[in-house]
Each structure stands twice: as C-alpha cells, then as structure tokens.
Amino acid sequence: MSNLQTILFVEDDADIRLLASMVLVEMGGFTLIEAQNGLEAMAYLNRDERATPDLILMDMMMPELDGMGALAQIKSDAQLASIPVVFMTARVQPEEVKNYIHAGALGVINKPFDPMTLVEQVNALWETLT
Amino acid sequence: MNQTPKTPMSSKLQTIRNLYVADLPQKINNMRLAWHKVIEQKDTNDLRQLRIMIHSLAGSSGSFGLPQIQQQAEQLEALLGHITFNDEQQKSKIEQHLDIMQQSAQAAAKTNLQSQHNQQEHVLFQSQQKRHVLIVEDDPSQGDELSEQLMHYGYEVVLLRDINQLETTLSTQTIDLILCDIMHNNRENAGFEMIHQLQERNIGCKNIPVLFLSARDDLDARLKAIRAGGIGYFPKPVNIGSLIDRIEQLISPNSAQRQPHVLLVDDDTSLSQYHALLLEEAGIQTWILNEPEKLMDTLRVFSPDLVLMDLYFPNCTGVELAGVIRQQNNYLGVPILFLSIEKDISEHLLAYSSGADDFLTKPINPNHFVPLVIEKIKRFRQLRDMMLHDSLTGAFNxxxxxxxxxxxxxxxxxxxxxxxxxxxxxxxxxxxxxxxxxxxxxxxxxxxxxxxxxxxxxxxxxxxxxxxxxxxxxxxxxxxxxxxxxxxxxxxxxxxxxxxxxxxxxxxxxxxxxxxxxxxxxxxxxxxxxxxxxxxxxxxxxxxxxxxxxxxx
Incomplete structure (x- = not known):
C-alpha cells in the first residue's frame, strides 16, 4: 500500500470539521476534502474525472444521508468499492463495530476523539491494509 | 514569500477551543429554542434534529476537552430518546437539564475569558463586547421568535415572560436595552405602567433605553409610549430590520469616538503652550511642535483632526507648510487654522488658496477659539465619515x-x-x-x-x-x-x-x-x-x- 495522502472527511458538525481538519492537515500532512453529509460526499465521489480519495473518514450520525447509507452506496459502486471507509462514532458497542466491518468499513474511531492522537489512529488503520 | 511565522499547533488548538467555548452558551440557548419548538409543535422531525444537535455537542465537547458538558449532553440525549410529549415530569426534567448545561457552559466561557486575559498573546479572537437586550413579552412564540432573530445578530438576549419580575431582573442582571410589549396578561397598558412606575421610582431602567412593542399603531398608544419614557415604538409584527437599525443607533459601541487630536505648530513655545492648555481643558488632546522640520513624522504618529499653525517660521512660511500637508492624500481633509497677528487681507487669501480653512488673529479670544476648533473637528469628522463610508450600509467604501x-x-x-x-x-x-x-x-x-x-x-x-x-x-x-x-x-x-x-x-x-x-x-x-x-x-x-x-x- 502506498502512502496515505488524500482523505475525504465527512462530518456535519462545523466545530468538529474545523478541529479535525486542522489536525489532519497540519499534523498529518494529508490533503483533505470536506463534505457536510453523506449526500455531499456521494456527490463528490460521483463527479466526473477527478481522482478518488485514498480513504474516507466519516461521521455516522448525519442529516441527509448517514454513514451506513453512504457506505452501502460506496460498496455497491465498482469504481468506489475499493476505497477504505473509516467511521467516527460515539459510544459504539462491540456488536455494532462488527456490523460496520461486515458492511465493509475498515474500522471505527471513537468519538469524542482526542485531537492529539487522531492522526495516529487514522495511520494505524491505514497500516492494517498492508 | 512567507513572512509570517507559523503559529504552533498547540496554540492553534487553544484558539479554536476558546472560540468553541465562547460560543457554547449561545449554542445551548439555540437548543432550548429548538426544544420549545418541539414541545409546541410535537413534530418528531424537529425532535430528531434536536437529538442530532445534542449528539454533536456531546462529541465536540469531548474533543474540545470539556468532559462535564459531554456527560451532560449524553444524559440529555438519552432522556430525549424516550420522550412522550404529554409527560410533564419528563419535560421539566429536560428543562432542568438544559439549565444545568447552560450553567456549565457559562462557567467554562468565564474561565476561558480569564485565562485569555492571563495570556494576552493568545487572545486572537474576541468579538465585540456583548450587548444585553431584555425582551419583556408574555406571548411565548413571539418572544422566542424575536429573541432568536436578535441572537443571530449577536445580542445576548434575556427573555422575560412575566412583567412583574422586571424589577428583580433589572436589579440582578446587566441590561443595555429593554424591548417591552405594552400588553401583558390582557391588560392593555401594563407595559407602559410598569416602565413608567420603575422610572418614577428611579429603579434600574433610568438610563436604559426602552423600546415598546405593540399590536396597536395609533397616536394615543404612541403618545403613551413617549410619556412612559419609551424612546421607540414598534407596531407588531415587528420589522426586525428597522428594529436592529434602531438598537444599533442606541447601543452601538462604535459611538465611542477617539478623543479629538489637535496639532499645534508654532515656534513660540510659551504661546503654543497657552493654546494647548485652553484646548486640553476642553478635553482635546494636543501635541506642540516647535520645529516644522519634524512635521511629516508628527503627522504620521499623532494623526491630528486639526492643525493649528503660525504663519511665519524662521526657515519657511505656514502657507508653505500647509501646501506640504495638502500634498498628501491622507491629510487632504484635515482642517488647518492659521494663527497670526497678520491683518493684511492678501496674506489671508494666499493662506486660503494653499488649503487653509480659517484664519485666527492673535491674540485670540479663548471663548471663540475653543468652540471654533471643536466645530471644525466635528465637521471634518462628518466629512471624513462620508468620504470613507458607504452611505447605504455604513460599511467602509x-x-x-x-x-x-x-x-x-x-x-x-x-x-x-x-x-x-x-x-x-x-x-x-x-x-x-x-x-x-x-x-x-x-x-x-x-x-x-x-x-x-x-x-x-x-x-x-x-x-x-x-x-x-x-x-x-x-x-x-x-x-x-x-x-x-x-x-x-x-x-x-x-x-x-x-x-x-x-x-x-x-x-x-x-x-x-x-x-x-x-x-x-x-x-x-x-x-x-x-x-x-x-x-x-x-x-x-x-x-x-x-x-x-x-x-x-
């Protein structure tokens, strides 16, 4: 697996978007594409030409289209299915994690996340792909 | 080229945390409004929206290092999970929960401000001083709507349903402006009476501007409003735009203007000191310049609203100096007054043509001198404001x-x-x-x-x-x-x-x-x-x- 460079970050809360984007860009050195909900994320992924992101980091509970809904659409699209999806979600039970993984998610990062270790957590999940 | 050093990560995080915390009380207020809407309209969609808001708050407050608020938000989210619209006990429990969260948020915002003061360097963003508007309105939906609109503009809003608690509210809270409905509990003039009574007894609202709101729009009501001490009257439905125009006029912090600055250019030290003294007594800040060579530097540093100048100097004339001042765009409009014993009218004309605004003959009469200077400054500032600002929006042009x-x-x-x-x-x-x-x-x-x-x-x-x-x-x-x-x-x-x-x-x-x-x-x-x-x-x-x-x- 090559280096993790571009992340599509999907989150409806503006405060979290700001905090996470700051650490991901500045501490992780990633290129970040932001979307406010699943619909916007899908609109981005379905647009013509441009390169796809290396990884999708996505909130679970969002208006319009939630995390699981978006994941289902991604996995059913041959061109997008290979993009790893990581969920960020709160108070998650072990069975739910299993459900997410079963649906095709790469992993889960717990919310609230610690800004100082978010990059490490993302990198650790990325490493599991190799 | 990058000339600005990068701010270290920790201080950036601190900055956005400060912003987050400063905004929290408002956020929780919004949740309260959303909650009131849920109770009134019993719309499950609204309820879902509210749950998402609170869910997000739990997540963000945790990441921003506020475990207490995180915990409270999680509890509240759980409470909302199984609510029945008719359960009064449940409702009041949620109301209490919102109160507790509001208190925690305010406490956090307060400590936040204090720590910001302690580390001046990190005070990156602190918006204008908050202005508190008290709305006295017994109709819950009108009160909520008005307070929501005012909050969008950045006012801190205190909503009071019961006009009988006005006196208590004024004695416990800082209020910059009162919006008072005239009708309370179906009593036509209750608002007038209460405000009038408080003002008569000199309680609380003596210096606070009062604007009345009313469903009536007749001369009688408007007269009553003035007699009760109101300085504004808005028939309902209130036009928010014109209400904000009025509030801004009344309590805008921009009205605090810079003290007038006068530069005195005169090679006679004792005389210029005398003139300076007269002006200082009238609250004007002065700067005495005895060497005209330093004129340019002084203009830059002092940035005067008016220049008072002698007509003759050892190496040049005042008219020449005025010409130098007028050569620069920044000082094109600054009034220049000449002081001289000169009585020759042709000299005056020459002075005017080089950009002098007026001519004072020494010895000056203090009773005329100070008011003249103040008038000139006022006019200069008005003109400058007109030149610099867009007339429609009041923003810079x-x-x-x-x-x-x-x-x-x-x-x-x-x-x-x-x-x-x-x-x-x-x-x-x-x-x-x-x-x-x-x-x-x-x-x-x-x-x-x-x-x-x-x-x-x-x-x-x-x-x-x-x-x-x-x-x-x-x-x-x-x-x-x-x-x-x-x-x-x-x-x-x-x-x-x-x-x-x-x-x-x-x-x-x-x-x-x-x-x-x-x-x-x-x-x-x-x-x-x-x-x-x-x-x-x-x-x-x-x-x-x-x-x-x-x-x-």
Missing amino acids: HTSIKNLMDTEISRSRREARNMVVAMLDIDWFKKVNDTYGHPAGDRVLRDLSHLLHRRLRHTDAVGRYGGEEFMIVLGNTDIHTAMVILDGIREHFAKIIHEESDKQFQVTFSAGLAQLSDFSEGSQLVSAADDALYRAKEAGRNRICLAQMDTLA
Missing part, C-alpha cells in the same frame, strides 16, 4: 477598505502576524431585487452590514466592495479562526428573516478566505480570496471556501 487592507498588511508584516482577507457575496442577490424590489435588496445589504459589525471585533474592518460584495479585513487572525467566525456568521445570516413591505424572506451568502502567510502581495490576497469565493459559489453557495484548499468541486 471600496477605496477605504482597500486602503485599510494595505495598512493592515504592512502592520502585520512589521509585527510578524498573520491576517485574513474575506470576500463575501450575497447569493442570488439579483433574484432578491427582482422578486421583492430594490428596497428589499437594500434592506438585505444593511442587515448583513449590521450583522458583520456586531459579530466581528471592532478592530476588524468591513467594507462594501461593490454591489452585493463585501470585503472584510481581519487582523491578527489565521484562516482557521476566521473560518469559524465567518461560518458562524453565515449560519446566523441564513436564519435571519428580512422584511420589506410585509414580505418575509431569507437570504444566504458565500465567502472566500485567504491569509497573508500564504500570499505575499495584497493583490494576490484579494484574488485568492476571490477565487475561493468563486469556488464557494460553484459548489452550491451558502458556504465558505479557503484559498488553496481542496474543496468539493
């Missing part, structure tokens, strides 16, 4: 905002600080004009200008760049901070209801941001912000894009 940006760029470089330029444009503005008429478009421009002035720091400059485009210059700020601030303003703006001849509508704006640390020239900064604005428009409007950051195509 195109030329002055560009000048202010250049000044801010030089200052930021000198002090090795970052700064941000924002270009902001109202979405579908032409449609507003076409659908609701040009007065409606003007209304929107004014509303946006008020909102920007109220929600930004008073050191930030807001200018009307052209048509429906504004430029904002934010000094000592990085792009992430500016993003949070402007995105908050964007959200508030979208919720503001504009009114024109009985039609109500909502409008959004898009913006692009660029920071000095990424661009070296002013022109690059503007065009980068413009590009970002263009991308924000392309991406669907009602959003903010950052220069040089990848965004949704």
Whole structure:
C-alpha cells in the first residue's frame, strides 16, 4: 500500500470539521476534502474525472444521508468499492463495530476523539491494509 | 514569500477551543429554542434534529476537552430518546437539564475569558463586547421568535415572560436595552405602567433605553409610549430590520469616538503652550511642535483632526507648510487654522488658496477659539465619515477598505502576524431585487452590514466592495479562526428573516478566505480570496471556501 495522502472527511458538525481538519492537515500532512453529509460526499465521489480519495473518514450520525447509507452506496459502486471507509462514532458497542466491518468499513474511531492522537489512529488503520 | 511565522499547533488548538467555548452558551440557548419548538409543535422531525444537535455537542465537547458538558449532553440525549410529549415530569426534567448545561457552559466561557486575559498573546479572537437586550413579552412564540432573530445578530438576549419580575431582573442582571410589549396578561397598558412606575421610582431602567412593542399603531398608544419614557415604538409584527437599525443607533459601541487630536505648530513655545492648555481643558488632546522640520513624522504618529499653525517660521512660511500637508492624500481633509497677528487681507487669501480653512488673529479670544476648533473637528469628522463610508450600509467604501487592507498588511508584516482577507457575496442577490424590489435588496445589504459589525471585533474592518460584495479585513487572525467566525456568521445570516413591505424572506451568502502567510502581495490576497469565493459559489453557495484548499468541486 502506498502512502496515505488524500482523505475525504465527512462530518456535519462545523466545530468538529474545523478541529479535525486542522489536525489532519497540519499534523498529518494529508490533503483533505470536506463534505457536510453523506449526500455531499456521494456527490463528490460521483463527479466526473477527478481522482478518488485514498480513504474516507466519516461521521455516522448525519442529516441527509448517514454513514451506513453512504457506505452501502460506496460498496455497491465498482469504481468506489475499493476505497477504505473509516467511521467516527460515539459510544459504539462491540456488536455494532462488527456490523460496520461486515458492511465493509475498515474500522471505527471513537468519538469524542482526542485531537492529539487522531492522526495516529487514522495511520494505524491505514497500516492494517498492508 | 512567507513572512509570517507559523503559529504552533498547540496554540492553534487553544484558539479554536476558546472560540468553541465562547460560543457554547449561545449554542445551548439555540437548543432550548429548538426544544420549545418541539414541545409546541410535537413534530418528531424537529425532535430528531434536536437529538442530532445534542449528539454533536456531546462529541465536540469531548474533543474540545470539556468532559462535564459531554456527560451532560449524553444524559440529555438519552432522556430525549424516550420522550412522550404529554409527560410533564419528563419535560421539566429536560428543562432542568438544559439549565444545568447552560450553567456549565457559562462557567467554562468565564474561565476561558480569564485565562485569555492571563495570556494576552493568545487572545486572537474576541468579538465585540456583548450587548444585553431584555425582551419583556408574555406571548411565548413571539418572544422566542424575536429573541432568536436578535441572537443571530449577536445580542445576548434575556427573555422575560412575566412583567412583574422586571424589577428583580433589572436589579440582578446587566441590561443595555429593554424591548417591552405594552400588553401583558390582557391588560392593555401594563407595559407602559410598569416602565413608567420603575422610572418614577428611579429603579434600574433610568438610563436604559426602552423600546415598546405593540399590536396597536395609533397616536394615543404612541403618545403613551413617549410619556412612559419609551424612546421607540414598534407596531407588531415587528420589522426586525428597522428594529436592529434602531438598537444599533442606541447601543452601538462604535459611538465611542477617539478623543479629538489637535496639532499645534508654532515656534513660540510659551504661546503654543497657552493654546494647548485652553484646548486640553476642553478635553482635546494636543501635541506642540516647535520645529516644522519634524512635521511629516508628527503627522504620521499623532494623526491630528486639526492643525493649528503660525504663519511665519524662521526657515519657511505656514502657507508653505500647509501646501506640504495638502500634498498628501491622507491629510487632504484635515482642517488647518492659521494663527497670526497678520491683518493684511492678501496674506489671508494666499493662506486660503494653499488649503487653509480659517484664519485666527492673535491674540485670540479663548471663548471663540475653543468652540471654533471643536466645530471644525466635528465637521471634518462628518466629512471624513462620508468620504470613507458607504452611505447605504455604513460599511467602509471600496477605496477605504482597500486602503485599510494595505495598512493592515504592512502592520502585520512589521509585527510578524498573520491576517485574513474575506470576500463575501450575497447569493442570488439579483433574484432578491427582482422578486421583492430594490428596497428589499437594500434592506438585505444593511442587515448583513449590521450583522458583520456586531459579530466581528471592532478592530476588524468591513467594507462594501461593490454591489452585493463585501470585503472584510481581519487582523491578527489565521484562516482557521476566521473560518469559524465567518461560518458562524453565515449560519446566523441564513436564519435571519428580512422584511420589506410585509414580505418575509431569507437570504444566504458565500465567502472566500485567504491569509497573508500564504500570499505575499495584497493583490494576490484579494484574488485568492476571490477565487475561493468563486469556488464557494460553484459548489452550491451558502458556504465558505479557503484559498488553496481542496474543496468539493
């Protein structure tokens, strides 16, 4: 697996978007594409030409289209299915994690996340792909 | 070239945490409003929205290091999970929970402010001093609606349902302005009576401006309002735009102006000291310059509102010096008064032609001298304001905002600080004009200008760049901070209801941001912000894009 460079970050809360984007860009050195909900994320992924992101980091509970809904659409699209999806979600039970993984998610990062270790957590999940 | 040092990560995190915490009380207030809406309309969709809001709060407060609020939000989310609309006990429990969260949020905001004061360097963003508006209104839905609209403009709102508690409220809280309905508990004049009574007894509201709201719009009611000590009267439904215009006039912090500055240029030390003394007694700040060679430097440092000058100096004349002052655009309008024993009319004419504003003959009469200087300064300031500001919105005009940006760029470089330029444009503005008429478009421009002035720091400059485009210059700020601030303003703006001849509508704006640390020239900064604005428009409007950051195509 090559280096993790571009992340599509999907989150409806503006405060979290700001905090996470700051650490991901500045501490992780990633290129970040932001979307406010699943619909916007899908609109981005379905647009013509441009390169796809290396990884999708996505909130679970969002208006319009939630995390699981978006994941289902991604996995059913041959061109997008290979993009790893990581969920960020709160108070998650072990069975739910299993459900997410079963649906095709790469992993889960717990919310609230610690800004100082978010990059490490993302990198650790990325490493599991190799 | 990057001349501004990068701020370390920890202090950036601290900055956005401060912003987050400062905004918390307002956020929880919004949740309370949403909760009231849920109870009234019993709409499960609204309830779901509220749960998402609280869920997000639990997540964000945790990440921003506020475990107490996180815990409270989680509990509240759980409570809302199984609510039945008719269970009064449950309702009051939720109300209590909101109270507790509000208290925690206020406590956090308070400690936040204190720690900000302790570390001056990290005070990157503190918006204008909060103004407290007390709404006395017994109709819950009208009260909620009015308070929501005022909060979008950045006022702290205290909502009082029971007019009998007015006295207590005024004695326990700082209030800058009162909005009082005239009718309470179906008693026609209850509002007038209460305000009148409190003012008579000299309680609390003596110096607080009172605006009355009323369903009536007849002369009798308006007269009663004046007699009760009201200085404004708004028939219902209240036109929010004109209400905000009035409130801004009454309690705007911008009305606190800089003390008048007078520069005295005279080689006679004792005489200039005497003149200075007369002016200082009238509250004017003075600077005595005995060597005309230092004139240019002094102008720059002191930036006078008026120059008082002798006609003759050992090496040059006052007329020549006036010519030098007028050569520079910045000082074209500064009044110059000459002091001389000269009585020859031709000398006076020469002085006028070189840009003198008036001519005083020594010895001067103190009773005329001081009022004349004050009048000249007043007039100069009015003219300058007219020259610098856009008459419709009160924001700086195109030329002055560009000048202010250049000044801010030089200052930021000198002090090795970052700064941000924002270009902001109202979405579908032409449609507003076409659908609701040009007065409606003007209304929107004014509303946006008020909102920007109220929600930004008073050191930030807001200018009307052209048509429906504004430029904002934010000094000592990085792009992430500016993003949070402007995105908050964007959200508030979208919720503001504009009114024109009985039609109500909502409008959004898009913006692009660029920071000095990424661009070296002013022109690059503007065009980068413009590009970002263009991308924000392309991406669907009602959003903010950052220069040089990848965004949704």
